[in-house]
Amino acid sequence: MGDHHHGPAKGLSRWLFTTNHKDIGTMYLWFSFAMFILGGSFAMIIRAELFQPGMQLVDPAFFNQMTTLHGLVMVFGAIMPSFVGLANWMIPMMIGAPDMALPRMNNWSFWILPPAFLILASTLFMEGGAPAFGWTFYAPLSTTYAPPSVTYFIFSIHVLGLSSIMGSINIIATVMNMRAPGMTYMKMPMFVWTWLITAFLLVAVMPVLAGAVTMMLMDIHFGTSFFSAAGGGDPVLFQHIFWFFGHPEVYIIILPAFGVVSQIIPAFSRKPLFGYDSMVYATAAIAFLSFVVWAHHMYTVGMPVAGELFFMYATMLIAVPTGVKVFNWVSTMWRGAMTFETPMLFAIGFLVLFTIGGFTGLMLSIAPADFQYHDSYFVVAHFHYVMVAGAVFSMSAAVYYWLPKWCGRMYNETMGKTHFWISFIGFNIAFFPQHFVGLAGMPRRIPDYALQFADFNMLSSIGAFIYGASQILFLYNVVATIVAGKPTSEEKTWDGAEGLEWTVATPAPYHTFETPPQVK
Amino acid sequence: MVLKANRLRKLALAPVLMLLSLASAGVLAAGGKVNQVNMSPGATEIGQSIFDLHMLIFWICVIIGALVFGVMFYSIYYHRKSRGVTPSTFHESTKVEIAWTVVPFLILIGMAVPATSTLLEIYDFDDAEMDIMVTGFQWRWKYEYLNEEGENVVFFSSLRTPQSEIRNAEAKGEHYLLEVDEPMVIPVDTKVRFLVTANDVIHSWWVPELAVKKDAIPGFINETWTRVSTEGIYRGQCAELCGKDHGFMPIVVNVVSKEDYAEWLDEKQAQAAQVSELMAQTFTLDELMERGETVYDRNCLACHGANGEGGVGTPIAGSPIATGDIDAHLEIGINGVPGTAMQAFGSQINNVEMAAVITYQRNAFGNNMGDMVQPIDVYNHKQGQGEN
Numbered sequence: 021m022g023d024h025h026h027g028p029a030k031g032l033s034r035w036l037f038t039t040n041h042k043d044i045g046t047m048y049l050w051f052s053f054a055m056f057i058l059g060g061s062f063a064m065i066i067r068a069e070l071f072q073p074g075m076q077l078v079d080p081a082f083f084n085q086m087t088t089l090h091g092l093v094m095v096f097g098a099i100m101p102s103f104v105g106l107a108n109w110m111i112p113m114m115i116g117a118p119d120m121a122l123p124r125m126n127n128w129s130f131w132i133l134p135p136a137f138l139i140l141a142s143t144l145f146m147e148g149g150a151p152a153f154g155w156t157f158y159a160p161l162s163t164t165y166a167p168p169s170v171t172y173f174i175f176s177i178h179v180l181g182l183s184s185i186m187g188s189i190n191i192i193a194t195v196m197n198m199r200a201p202g203m204t205y206m207k208m209p210m211f212v213w214t215w216l217i218t219a220f221l222l223v224a225v226m227p228v229l230a231g232a233v234t235m236m237l238m239d240i241h242f243g244t245s246f247f248s249a250a251g252g253g254d255p256v257l258f259q260h261i262f263w264f265f266g267h268p269e270v271y272i273i274i275l276p277a278f279g280v281v282s283q284i285i286p287a288f289s290r291k292p293l294f295g296y297d298s299m300v301y302a303t304a305a306i307a308f309l310s311f312v313v314w315a316h317h318m319y320t321v322g323m324p325v326a327g328e329l330f331f332m333y334a335t336m337l338i339a340v341p342t343g344v345k346v347f348n349w350v351s352t353m354w355r356g357a358m359t360f361e362t363p364m365l366f367a368i369g370f371l372v373l374f375t376i377g378g379f380t381g382l383m384l385s386i387a388p389a390d391f392q393y394h395d396s397y398f399v400v401a402h403f404h405y406v407m408v409a410g411a412v413f414s415m416s417a418a419v420y421y422w423l424p425k426w427c428g429r430m431y432n433e434t435m436g437k438t439h440f441w442i443s444f445i446g447f448n449i450a451f452f453p454q455h456f457v458g459l460a461g462m463p464r465r466i467p468d469y470a471l472q473f474a475d476f477n478m479l480s481s482i483g484a485f486i487y488g489a490s491q492i493l494f495l496y497n498v499v500a501t502i503v504a505g506k507p508t509s510e511e512k513t514w515d516g517a518e519g520l521e522w523t524v525a526t527p528a529p530y531h532t533f534e535t536p537p538q539v540k
Numbered sequence: 541m542v543l544k545a546n547r548l549r550k551l552a553l554a555p556v557l558m559l560l561s562l563a564s565a566g567v568l569a570a571g572g573k574v575n576q577v578n579m580s581p582g583a584t585e586i587g588q589s590i591f592d593l594h595m596l597i598f599w600i601c602v603i604i605g606a607l608v609f610g611v612m613f614y615s616i617y618y619h620r621k622s623r624g625v626t627p628s629t630f631h632e633s634t635k636v637e638i639a640w641t642v643v644p645f646l647i648l649i650g651m652a653v654p655a656t657s658t659l660l661e662i663y664d665f666d667d668a669e670m671d672i673m674v675t676g677f678q679w680r681w682k683y684e685y686l687n688e689e690g691e692n693v694v695f696f697s698s699l700r701t702p703q704s705e706i707r708n709a710e711a712k713g714e715h716y717l718l719e720v721d722e723p724m725v726i727p728v729d730t731k732v733r734f735l736v737t738a739n740d741v742i743h744s745w746w747v748p749e750l751a752v753k754k755d756a757i758p759g760f761i762n763e764t765w766t767r768v769s770t771e772g773i774y775r776g777q778c779a780e781l782c783g784k785d786h787g788f789m790p791i792v793v794n795v796v797s798k799e800d801y802a803e804w805l806d807e808k809q810a811q812a813a814q815v816s817e818l819m820a821q822t823f824t825l826d827e828l829m830e831r832g833e834t835v836y837d838r839n840c841l842a843c844h845g846a847n848g849e850g851g852v853g854t855p856i857a858g859s860p861i862a863t864g865d866i867d868a869h870l871e872i873g874i875n876g877v878p879g880t881a882m883q884a885f886g887s888q889i890n891n892v893e894m895a896a897v898i899t900y901q902r903n904a905f906g907n908n909m910g911d912m913v914q915p916i917d918v919y920n921h922k923q924g925q926g927e928n
Contacts, residue, residue, distance in 0.1 A: 073716060074708040081784045081852065154781045160758065161741040161783060165678075165881070249759020255742060256757060290621070292631040320744060320779075321755045322736075322762035325663040329656060336648045343644045344637065350612045351636070355628040357621040368616070375608060379601035386651065388658040389594045391753045392579055395744060395779040460576035461748035463779045466787030468706060470718045470775075472574040 027530050036131070039123035040530060041108045044130050046426075048105025049419075051133060053495070055097030056412075058141070060488055062090035067450075067484040070477050075468055083467035084152035085144065091155025095273070096180050097137050099411045103276040104187045106418055107215050109426065111191060113521040113528065114209045116200025116537045121193035129186035136179035143169035154465060156266065159247035159258040163239045170240065174233045181226040188219035188226075195219075200520070202539035206300070209519050210293060213300050214279030217307045221268045221275075224311075229265040232258065256321050263314035271310045274374075274406060275303060277414035278345060281367045283519070284417055285349050288364035289356030290516035295348040302341035302348075309338050319390045328387045335385035339378070346375055361514070362436030366417030369444050370410060377405030380455070395465075398458025404451045408487075416443070419498065424513040428527025429505030435497045442490035449483025580749055583770045583795070587751035589658045597651055604647075665763045668733030672724065676736075676743030676756035676778065678883060679785035683724050685805070686735070692812035693805065696888065697722050698838065699788045706788075718775040721838075723792035727801035728771050736762040740883060741783060747776030747791055755780055768795045783881075784852065785842065818892045819915045825899065828912055832900025835893045840901075843881060848905035852881055857905035866902070866911055870921050873898050891918040 028034045028043065038044060065086050069077050078086070108126065112119055120126050143150040148167030151157065162170060195216045199208070208216075235258075238244040245251025247258045286293045293299065315323060315331040323331075349371055358364070380402040384393050393399060416439070424430050453476035458464075462473045469477060512522045520539070524532045581591035619625055673684035680698040700719045704710040713719070726732050736745050738756035745764075746753040754764040768774075776791040796804065823831075837846075840856070848856030856862050861869050873894055874886035885894065895913040902909040 073712060075706055076708065080787065084781070084784065084786070152783070158742055158781070161781065164878075165741050165783060249757075255759065289619075290627040291629065294631050295633075295637055297632065298637045320753050321757065322760065325659065328659060328663075332655065332659070333652060336652060339648060340641055340644050344641060346608060347640045350608060350615070352631075353612060353615045354619065355615070355625075355630075356619050357625045357627040358616065358619055359621045360616075368612075371612070372609065375605065379605060382601060383594065383597050386593060386597060386655045388590050388655055388662055389597065391662070392590055392594070392748060392751060394753055395746075456575075456577040459579040460573075461580075461746075461776065463746065463777050463787075465781045466777070468717060468787050471712060471714070471716050472576065475575050 037127070039119070039127050041112050041120045041123070041126065042426075042528065042530065044120075044126050045105045045107075045109030047130055048101050048108060051130075052098050052100075052102035052105060055093050055101070055137065057491070057495075059090050059093035059098050060491060062086045062093065063484060064488050066090060067481040069467055070469070071481040072478065073469055073471055073474050078467070080467045081149060081152060084154075084465070085150040087465050088151045088154055088157075089140070089144070092140065092151075093137070094407070095155060095269070096177075097133075099273050099407065099415070100184065101133060102415050103215075103218075103273075103411075104184075106211075106276065106280070106415070106422075107187075107191055110422065110521060111194055111212055111215060112198070113524065113532055114212050114519055115195065115198065115203055116520050116533045116539065117194060117198035118531060118533050118536075120190050121198055122190045125186050126190050129183045129190065132179050132183050136176045136183070139172050139179075140176040143172050146172070156262060157236075158262070159236065159239070159255050163236050163247055166240070171237070174237050177233045178230055181230045184222050185226050188222040191215055191219040192223070200533070200536040200539050206297065207539060209279075210282035210296070210299055211276070211279035214275040214282070214303055217303050218272050218275045221272050221307055221310065225265040225268045225272075228261060229269075232261045232265065235261075256318070259318050259321060260315065263317045264311075266317065267314040268307075268310040270403075270406070271306055273411050275307070277370070277374075277411045278303065280414040280418045280421075281349065281370050283517075284363050284367040284421055285352050285371075287421070287514050287517040288361065288367070289353045289358050291352060291356035292518075293348070294351035294354075295344075298344055299348055302344040305341040306338060309334060309341070313338065316385055316387075316390070319387045320394050332385060332387040336382065339382050339385075342378055346371065346378070361420075362431070362433060362440055363417045363421035363514075365437060365440040366413050366420065369440065370413040370417065373405055373409030373413065373444075373447070377402055377410060380405065393458065395463055396458035397454045397462045397464055400464050401451050401454035401458060404454070408451070409447060413443070416440075416494065421514070422521070423498065423501060424508055425521060425526055425528055427502050427505070428507060428509065429501050430508050430513075431497055431501040431505055435493065435500075439490055439493045439497060442493065443487055446483050446486030446488075446490055450480050450487050451483070453477075453480045453483075582749035582751050583768050583772065583774065584749075584751050584766055585769070586658070586662055586766070587749065589654075589661065590751050593654055593658055596654065600647060600651065662764075665733060665765055667731060668765055669730045670726075671733045671735060672726070674734050674736045674745050674756065676738035676740075676745065676782065676789075677888060678740050678783050678881070679778070679789040681724075681745070681789065681791060682739075682888070693808045694812075695722050695808075697724060697792070699785075699790055701788075715775065717788065718777070718790045718792070720790055720792045723773070723794040725794045725796060725801060725804050726768070727798045728768055728795050730798070731765055731767045733763060733765045736764060739887070742780050743778050743782045743789070744780035745776075745791060746779040747774050747793055749774045750776075750793065753779055768793075771795050771797060815890060815892065819890070819919070821892075822914055822916075823895070823912075825903070825910075825912050828896045828899040829903060831892065831896035832898075833904070835889060835897040836900050836904075839885065839889060840897065848901070848907075856901050857907065862901045862905075862907050863909060866898075866909075866913065867921070869902065870894075870898055870913055870918065874918070874921060886922060891915040891922075894918045 035047060069083055146169040148169060150169055151173045153162040153166060195212060235246040239246055239248060245253040247253050247255050282293055282299060313331060313335045316335040319328060384390055384402060420431060420436050457473045457476045462469055509526050511526055520537060579591055579594050581588045671686040673686055675682040680696050682696050685693040697720045700721045701717050705712045705716060736754045736756045738758045740758060743756040744753060745756055750766045750768060752764050752766050754762045772795055774793045778786055778789045843851055843853035844856050845851045861872060876882045876884035892915045895915045895918050899912040902911060
């Protein structure tokens, strides 16, 4: 001790008390993977029940608990923390900072997460069961008609929100204050840019979510009537507030994924990112538009026609900056010299499937057509194309891309590619047929369905099982790499990779950039 | 390597091919068919416009997708390091960026124009020839015909599929989960306006082939309408998660000729007159028990069990309520227990049914209380609380 260049502490206290961005990043990533497995097992129960018409495995009430917890755990437990973990690991290394700006808060924002999810998961064992009102928890199903466990759910959401807000403040403070000399805003890697914008979105909308659940709490326990028409309130108000949070939330999930893909595609195309400036502006435009489109989730609540038109036009506009991003990625690949290692495969998988999800998103933006799509399996297919093939694929790409830098060992390329192909095929078998049943009239969130939907549902379940199983291969590959992967000390794992993170030693030392690098 | 990339290209093309197959198969399917893959134009003009809009956007997306993926896969094939290419270094072009901002914008305008006109058509609620009030309950629909001729026509429409089919004890029927005890009946070629609301939580009234989906929100009344051009039976479901039996509250609309509709309306009114006569009658215990069993099976069984053993709801057999004060028991039947799944049935079943089912609960399942409730008692109880 007393030595300035000390390494990590030993034992459990290293992880409990750490203020090191890499340790905290690692904990975030493992935690989010654990939640991914938990949320995934809920999905497996859902798909097993939907394998055939009729109720076989669970009862309808438990089925609703599964869909609710699957959504909540995946959104708040798996995807969001995974990108925060990635931000913790990579942002300081990408901007030449020694650590995050607020390291103690960093520790705190991670360590309140596991108790929050413990509380949420414990609702499964409470009397009346876990929340069963969908991850969108529309009132009054989530207030007057909710099981008693809803109070624990509200507390859990508050804590998650707190964690997200603290994490975002930290990222904003780090990016704005700790960039290496010469690292101007317009020289920052795209991943840093997309996270900076995401962090602003989070700070703006998480308090709105906190407001929504607080109003629920008041309605349930303190006799207010925010969302009860009988007391002069308005159930539709809940939806407006929820989606004012909820729509920016989907960009909170996807923007960091855009950032990851914008790092990986240039690296494996051996060519700089095409249209860097326009990528930055497009990201900012998407973030701005995300605040004025929320009611496209509510076309059927009976809005006046002027409202419908405004939200339809605003939503359609999002296709423009999103299109710019896709075109730029494709132009980056154009006349490059590509190789197809696992991270690149996942990035291309992202590009193809996210674009399909974007197309269905455009279809959903058309209000009259949405009267048919709304709350059908078409919507389920759409958001899994953007959430799973968008966020989760890009997260897989990121892990394979940076894992050698993190642990100084190379993963097994064949196993990585196998993981990609099984995921890609399983994913499409699971979710493509859901477009069909949705268009044919199958509503979402039902535990049992009419006979004409049987074949596609069985196919969908088979695909989901394949996709689920492929994640075990992922886990195995990552653990095998950390324990016994081929050691590598090359600073640049990938010959086409650019950025400060590839200038430090491999594996990345506990402390990096104690003296800031000069960026030209 | 060449082989590998070829395989990659083929497999990555799969979604595009699937998309194309969706398009071609979609033209063939209509009317809730087995393995239907596309939206149905349905039986209304609005449905046809929505379908056309859907296909227009679909094809625009397919064309853009083919272009983008075409360029991408060309690049993946030809611009591979294994072919010995040297990467270019170009990385920006303001002209290109402007082009692919402006062109999509123009395409969007092309989509917005027909979308706007269809939306305005859908929002034209004027000149409805008849009105039906649709009220969502956990978990059934109530239909109330509001026209003068239909004054007395009010009924509930609940799932008819028996539990034995749902629990896989019996083979499933053709319209498994999409069949009701009493369908809504409307005349063909008539503009029918629906006033949609709910009694408890939010539901959504969706019949795909009528191109109608409207949220049923407690405390608010939404409007929507349809004009069906072909007689037939159209089936739909609740589209908004509304609790445990959300998947078990189907909608069936029977569209009949105007003459058949008039006949059906007369018949319903005659039935209604019969019920009001029953209200004034006094029943024996046996009569009430017989009626009560039917009412119980339709309304209580799902939560309280076939033998009153309970489930989602509390047990009826030997319960302090069913064996306690008869007025308190009636009060729960009429007004429910706020904050729980026990609903207020006072507005869902008529006084005869209420009297019968309370009597049944007090005397079945070994409760044997020997007392009973008459329709007039239910009436008085409701009056006593000032008809809330």
